Each structure stands twice: as C-alpha cells, then as structure tokens.
Amino acid sequence: MNVLPVANISGEVLNREFTNISCLDYVPVLDVPDIGKRQQGYFTLSNFRIRFHREQIREDDASNCNPIINIPLGFIRDIRCDPRATKYEFVLITRLTMDLVFEFRQTPKTSSSSDAETKMTIKQQKDKLIKLLIDAAFPLDTSSEAKLFAYLHKKESEPDPGWKYYNGLRHEYKRILDERKSHSQFWRVEENTNYCLIDSYPEFFYVPEKAKLEDLRAVKEFRTKGRIPVLSWCHPNKGSVIARSSQPRTGVGHFYSSTADQSYIEMLRDSSLAEQLTIADARPKRNAIANMAKGGGTEAGITAKSQTGYTAEGRLTNVKFFEIDNIHVVRGSFEKLKNLLADTKCNDFHEKLEKTGWLAYIQRILFAGVAVAEKIECESQSVLVHCSDGWDRTAQIVSLAMLMLDPFYRTMEGFATLIEKEWTAFGHKFSERNGTCRQSQEKEESPIFLQFIECVWQMWIQFRHAFEFNELFLIKILDGFYSNQYGTFLYSSDKERQSHLVGDKTKSIWTDLLFDEVERRGLLNPLFNRNFSKTKGALLPSVSTRAMKLWRIYYFRHNPLYCPRYDLRALNLQLLSTVDALRQTEIQRKNQQQKMKASVQSVPTQQQGKVDSRRALNLAALSSTNVNGQPLSSPGLVDIPDAIQASGNQSSSSLNRAADMSPTRSGSTSPQFTIVNRESEMI
Incomplete structure (x- = not known):
C-alpha cells in the first residue's frame, strides 16, 4: 500500500518508532506472500506519513527498505479504538478504499506489570501513539498552521515556478x-x-x-x-x-x-x-x-x-x-x-x-x-x-x-x-x-x-x-x-x-x-x-x-x-520513446526529400532529361524507406496516433490492457480514434 516514494522528502522528520505492533487487516501488495494474514512488524511515524515494515526487514534502514504500508497522514480520516475489541487495538479510517487495523502485542518484557522501569505499558504506548497521530494528521484542530507539513516542505532558497498559474x-x-x-x-x-x-x-x-x-x-x-x-x-x-x-x-x-x-x-x-x-x-x-x-x-x-x-x-x-x-x-x-x-x-x-x-x-x-x-x-x-x-x-x-x-x-x-x-x-x-x-x-x-x-x-x-x-x-x-x-x-x-x-x-x-x-x-x-x-x-x-x-x-x-x-509510468515512457523515434525518422526523411528536390532543381536544363528517370526512382525509394533503408508502412507519420500505428502499437496495446478502459476495437491491434457524441437522452 505505497502511495509515496520510500525515501524521506524535504521537511520530513521521524517522530517516533514502535516495534511491537501487528497489522491485523490490510490490503496487501504483491510482494507480501501471506495475503490476508496478520503481519508483525514495526510502525514508524514522521511529521508527514506512516510506514509499517515487516519484522524480517527490521534491520534495514527504514528510509530505504520497502514498507508494506506507506501513506501520508493526510490520508487518515479518523482514528478509532474499537470498544468491542481488545484494549490494545486501534483503527485508522483512511480516505482510500480500505481501513487499517493495528494492535500492540505483548512481549516477554512488557507482560510483567512489575517491571515499570524498563518500558511503558502497552496501553500507555497505544495512547501515546494515538495522541501523536491525532496531532500530526489533524493539525488544524489546534488552529495553528505551524504544524501543517506544507509549511515545512518548501526550502527557503528553492524556486517555486508553479505559483505562476495561481x-x-x-x-x-x-x-x-x-x-x-x-x-x-x-x-x-x-x-x-x-x-x-x-x-x-x-x-x-x-x-x-x-x-x-x-x-x-x-x-x-x-x-x-x-x-x-x-x-x-x-x-x-x-x-x-x-x-x-x-x-x-x-x-x-x-x-x-x-x-x-x-x-x-x-x-x-x-x-x-x-x-x-x-x-x-x-x-x-x-x-x-x-x-x-x-x-x-x-x-x-x-x-x-x-x-x-x-x-x-x-x-x-x-x-x-x-x-x-x-x-x-x-x-x-x-x-x-x-x-x-x-x-x-x-x-x-x-x-x-x-x-x-x-x-x-x-x-x-x-x-x-x-x-x-x-x-x-x-x-x-x-x-x-x-x-x-x-x-x-x-x-x-x-x-x-x-x-x-x-x-x-x-x-x-x-x-x-x-x-x-x-x-x-x-x-x-x-x-x-x-x-x-x-x-x-x-x-x-x-x-x-x-x-x-x-x-x-x-x-x-x-x-x-x-x-x-x-x-x-x-x-x-x-x-x-x-x-x-x-x-x-x-x-x-x-x-x-x-x-x-x-x-x-x-x-x-x-x-x-x-x-x-x-x-x-x-x-x-x-x-x-x-x-x-x-x-x-x-x-x-x-x-x-x-x-x-x-x-x-x-x-x-x-x-x-x-x-x-x-x-503505467514505464509503459508511457516506452510509448513516448517510440513516438519520438518515429517523429525523428519522419523529420530526417522529409529533410532528405527536400535536399533531393533541391539538387534536382539545380541541374542545368540540357541535362534535365537524363536525370528524370533517376529522380523518380530515388524519390520513390526515399518515400518508402527511412534513413536506415528500412521500409516504412506509412509515408506520413505526422501525429502520434499515426506513428503508433506504424510501429505496430505493441506498447499501446499493453497500456490499454492495463487501464482496461480502451476504446472499442474492430479486428485490429491499432487504436481506433473516433468522437463519441453524447446520446440524446440519459439511459
């Protein structure tokens, strides 16, 4: 459940780390083999996000390892403690399509109530974490913008051209x-x-x-x-x-x-x-x-x-x-x-x-x-x-x-x-x-x-x-x-x-x-x-x-x-590279055509008849091949859809399958581009 890059961003500071926490209910990512099972690990809270890591990668650096959960605090809509559950559980109500249930688990050190000097009790840890989460996730409850992460994210010397649209x-x-x-x-x-x-x-x-x-x-x-x-x-x-x-x-x-x-x-x-x-x-x-x-x-x-x-x-x-x-x-x-x-x-x-x-x-x-x-x-x-x-x-x-x-x-x-x-x-x-x-x-x-x-x-x-x-x-x-x-x-x-x-x-x-x-x-x-x-x-x-x-x-x-x-980003970049290459090929082809025409026009009149047949053959060959001598399926690759069609559109097909929202195809692997007009009445 990764919304953000793993590495810390500008202005982000680690507030607290809790080691004895289990995630009871979550939607796992592909690299988690035990789908739907309890995941034990450790919970890190910064002034911008929460991360949850599995125990088997505990020794890695938290800023570099890949967490199971990595979401901004702004995605948290509410924090609740279920009275019907154990006193160690709490639920993060998110703005995503699922909520997160965590539980502080007992360890041999914390199970003994007499050892008060070693660690806080589990209930105290839970209360401390919930208070930190509320302060970090809902800064406007204190009516002060000082805790808003947006004010910490910008570097003083950093140019900010995006405000030109505002x-x-x-x-x-x-x-x-x-x-x-x-x-x-x-x-x-x-x-x-x-x-x-x-x-x-x-x-x-x-x-x-x-x-x-x-x-x-x-x-x-x-x-x-x-x-x-x-x-x-x-x-x-x-x-x-x-x-x-x-x-x-x-x-x-x-x-x-x-x-x-x-x-x-x-x-x-x-x-x-x-x-x-x-x-x-x-x-x-x-x-x-x-x-x-x-x-x-x-x-x-x-x-x-x-x-x-x-x-x-x-x-x-x-x-x-x-x-x-x-x-x-x-x-x-x-x-x-x-x-x-x-x-x-x-x-x-x-x-x-x-x-x-x-x-x-x-x-x-x-x-x-x-x-x-x-x-x-x-x-x-x-x-x-x-x-x-x-x-x-x-x-x-x-x-x-x-x-x-x-x-x-x-x-x-x-x-x-x-x-x-x-x-x-x-x-x-x-x-x-x-x-x-x-x-x-x-x-x-x-x-x-x-x-x-x-x-x-x-x-x-x-x-x-x-x-x-x-x-x-x-x-x-x-x-x-x-x-x-x-x-x-x-x-x-x-x-x-x-x-x-x-x-x-x-x-x-x-x-x-x-x-x-x-x-x-x-x-x-x-x-x-x-x-x-x-x-x-x-x-x-x-x-x-x-x-x-x-x-x-x-x-x-x-x-x-x-x-x-x-x-999707990699597929988009692959498609863009294909389009750029085809456009460059088209530009080079047109430049060579213009040079050929210019050279023919500069030939003296008495020699014009001798080069007519050669000119026709050269232009025909140039129109049907690219600069490397490879045949082109379309002589005019001007806009993106034509370029993709000439390249076979393998990357485009993968992208459309990924989105599962492609326009209707009619027996062709190339995209069909048509205007969809609004129907006269809502059905």
Whole structure:
C-alpha cells in the first residue's frame, strides 16, 4: 500500500518508532506472500506519513527498505479504538478504499506489570501513539498552521515556478477576452481590493461593462454569500459566455425580489451577445424550493403561471435544474462505495456498485457539463451556473464545460490554470471538503473535488487523444490534494491563503508535476494529438449509463486481487520513446526529400532529361524507406496516433490492457480514434 516514494522528502522528520505492533487487516501488495494474514512488524511515524515494515526487514534502514504500508497522514480520516475489541487495538479510517487495523502485542518484557522501569505499558504506548497521530494528521484542530507539513516542505532558497498559474489569472482572462475580438469591449475588470467587496472571490473578476460598483453592491445583497454573477469563460468566436454565481435570495414564494439583480442579469445577457440566457441550477428542484425557507431560492417560478421578472422584452431566460444532490448525499454515497471496494468477498459486485449511486452522480455531473457546453457551442446561448453557495457543484459544472469547449484546458498547463481559476480562486472550500479539520468532517467533508477529477477521467477514456496528460497526472493531483504536502489546496479562499502567506511559505503542486522534467515526461499522454482539437471543436462525451466506468486504476491500485499491477509510468515512457523515434525518422526523411528536390532543381536544363528517370526512382525509394533503408508502412507519420500505428502499437496495446478502459476495437491491434457524441437522452 505505497502511495509515496520510500525515501524521506524535504521537511520530513521521524517522530517516533514502535516495534511491537501487528497489522491485523490490510490490503496487501504483491510482494507480501501471506495475503490476508496478520503481519508483525514495526510502525514508524514522521511529521508527514506512516510506514509499517515487516519484522524480517527490521534491520534495514527504514528510509530505504520497502514498507508494506506507506501513506501520508493526510490520508487518515479518523482514528478509532474499537470498544468491542481488545484494549490494545486501534483503527485508522483512511480516505482510500480500505481501513487499517493495528494492535500492540505483548512481549516477554512488557507482560510483567512489575517491571515499570524498563518500558511503558502497552496501553500507555497505544495512547501515546494515538495522541501523536491525532496531532500530526489533524493539525488544524489546534488552529495553528505551524504544524501543517506544507509549511515545512518548501526550502527557503528553492524556486517555486508553479505559483505562476495561481498568480497568472489576469493573463488567462486576457486570453479568454482576446482584445482583437469585438465582444471583449463588453466586459470590464472589477478590482476586489483587500477582498472588501466579496471575501470568497479572487482579487479581481470580470463583470458586464455597463455594471457600476453600486449595481454590484445591490446584487451582492440579493445573492447568497454575496457571490454575484461573474464571467468564467467567453466563446472566442460567438461571444456567448459561461458565468457563475450563488443562488438568489428570493424567499418563500418569491416574496423578495430585486430589480437590481434582474437588471444585472439583463446586462449579463447583453454583454454576451446572446439573445437567450439559460440559468443552469445544479440542484434538484425540490431542494431549491426547500432552500426558500432558509432564505435562499431560485429564479424559476414554482408553477408554470408564476413570473419571476427574469424574462423581459421578449427575450427568454430559461431555468434548467440538473438534479445533482448536495455534499451530504455525496458523502454517504462515497462511504457506500468505499465499503464495497473494501469487501474482497463480494459476489454481486456490479449490483451493489449500482446501489451506491456513485456512478449515477458522476453521470449527472457530466450530463450537466455537456448540456452547458451544448448551449454555448451549438445554440450560441449564454449560461449562468449556480447551486446554493456556488463553490461546489457550480465549480464542477463550469470546469467540465470549459474543458469540453476549450482545448487549452486539456493541456497540462491549461488544466493547472483551470483548477487555480475555477476552484482555488473562486473559493472552493478545500480545507472543509477534504476533512483536514475533524471538527468539520460531519458537516462539511465531501469528495467534491474527487468527483470532478473522476469526471475528467471519464472524458479522458473516451477521448484519450485529446488530452496532453495521462491518468497518472490526475492521480498525482488527487494524492497531492489529500496529502497536505502542497499549499495549492490549503484553506478555502484567496483571502485566507494570502493571510497565511501560502504563496511565500509553501510549495505549489505544479512545481513538482510540471517543472520537474523527469516527472513531467512520465505524466505525458503518448496518444495526444494536438491537431485533433483544432479541427473537431468541442468534445461532447457520452453520458449514457453504459459509458460510465469505475476508475479501477485509482480505486484498486492497492489491491492486486482486483487490479493487476502494471507499471503505467514505464509503459508511457516506452510509448513516448517510440513516438519520438518515429517523429525523428519522419523529420530526417522529409529533410532528405527536400535536399533531393533541391539538387534536382539545380541541374542545368540540357541535362534535365537524363536525370528524370533517376529522380523518380530515388524519390520513390526515399518515400518508402527511412534513413536506415528500412521500409516504412506509412509515408506520413505526422501525429502520434499515426506513428503508433506504424510501429505496430505493441506498447499501446499493453497500456490499454492495463487501464482496461480502451476504446472499442474492430479486428485490429491499432487504436481506433473516433468522437463519441453524447446520446440524446440519459439511459
């Protein structure tokens, strides 16, 4: 169960070592022969992770030997002592697909209660370890960032270029609102100086050009948490936009109304150059109506005859509910999924998987993203997306729609920008959702970010050739999110991150993933074709039930009984090397062709007739062989898929078998690349 490299990382310090511990229940790795049996060994605790080693390798150095268990402390969700078991047991509830049960065992020295000077009693050792684990795994319970490992991980003199994606959002908005396009003039930047206007929004955001500061303040009073509608993305050609906000505070039966809010929505529609605006409400309609009693509400009428004032001058404002449940329902669904995946003796797995509802929620989120993308791309409408507070389901839908519409976000740099912009800058509550503080777990913890990354993976398996990164990149992001190793996912708003000096004192996850050349190469997608998105436009994945798949590589990566261990990184690197070699061969072939043509053109006219036949033979031979004289199966190896096809694609076949998620093949060992369009209705 190894999530991390074995060696210590920067800032890691060993806190304590316990020698008389057994692991009673765990999912073993391949090198452990006694599957499912008690493993005796020793337990090491640092300020970043826990390790558990078998006794037979006790004499090796703990930092170099291969432990059975090696996970960050951030993966621990809770620590419990089972009252029904012996007084020496304790359970680590993890965020993975299984939990860990440990027991302090008696030794001849500790079995004698009279020998108090030799060692602490077993119960004292257990209590000491549990206290150390709680302090290390839940540092925010003490309301002090001094114990957060992210503040210890960064070296003072170490450059940290990854923060450029966090600090470069102004450049990203300039890319979205290209000044050469006419629609850019309808939007302006509003400075959120010292976060005085909206404390959960970034330092600046874009609003309609006609909107004045007084208008924004009036709209703020009518929107939950003051999160007014602002620009997220603009279509480069059509000018239609994606905007985001929180719910309106209409109250029961639309008792309250706001002329300022209605006028602002009209400004939003005018600035987007769209005749029709769709309000995408992520919630089930029943929940939106129930929120009215709590001071929330919706722009939609309760009945077909009720009017809300959001349709004027014959131009429509439609409200569409996407029936995505709240964080509490999602948390319950994930708990069911986790319990199912930990059951190694389950016989009716697929039936029970359906009952968890996990894939159904993934399907609904993807469906909402596709619907928004279709409104923008196919109908030239603008869309305002919100849920209740606008930082969970809203972030999921907006990010997925932008990923489908804009090929930049399907590159590694673009995906980092997307997360920094729509999740960190616009106030997703990372600290509460990942359960860093135990006090917020029962009310606020929920795998919202995990859902988003899994939705991206569902798109990735349908359009492998459209993404620059592979699925290991997505797994690394999730591990960094839960590990508390990076400052990227600390706290819940830009305001909090600035007050805690996150950008100065912690390391960005993008520094390790994108600026370490060795690490980055292992995260590249060998099947990526840059020319695909330029010609095919928006990606609209299938969201039918049959298209939804369980992310086996992620959920079963610690269980060889369900997911055979393949070195995906090695397979990716092998494929990349093959592609690079084929590209180099193609470049050399084209260079020789150009030299041959140039030499023929330089021959005097009177000798031209003598070389015509020789020229034809040479060019024909050159077109059918590489620089080493070996025959080529394809004369034009331009993009990656063609190159892999020419090489026989043996490595690609192994990679696809490992992932068990390859596109449909039709009697060929070469990958078939086709667009999967969304079905007209969910099945």
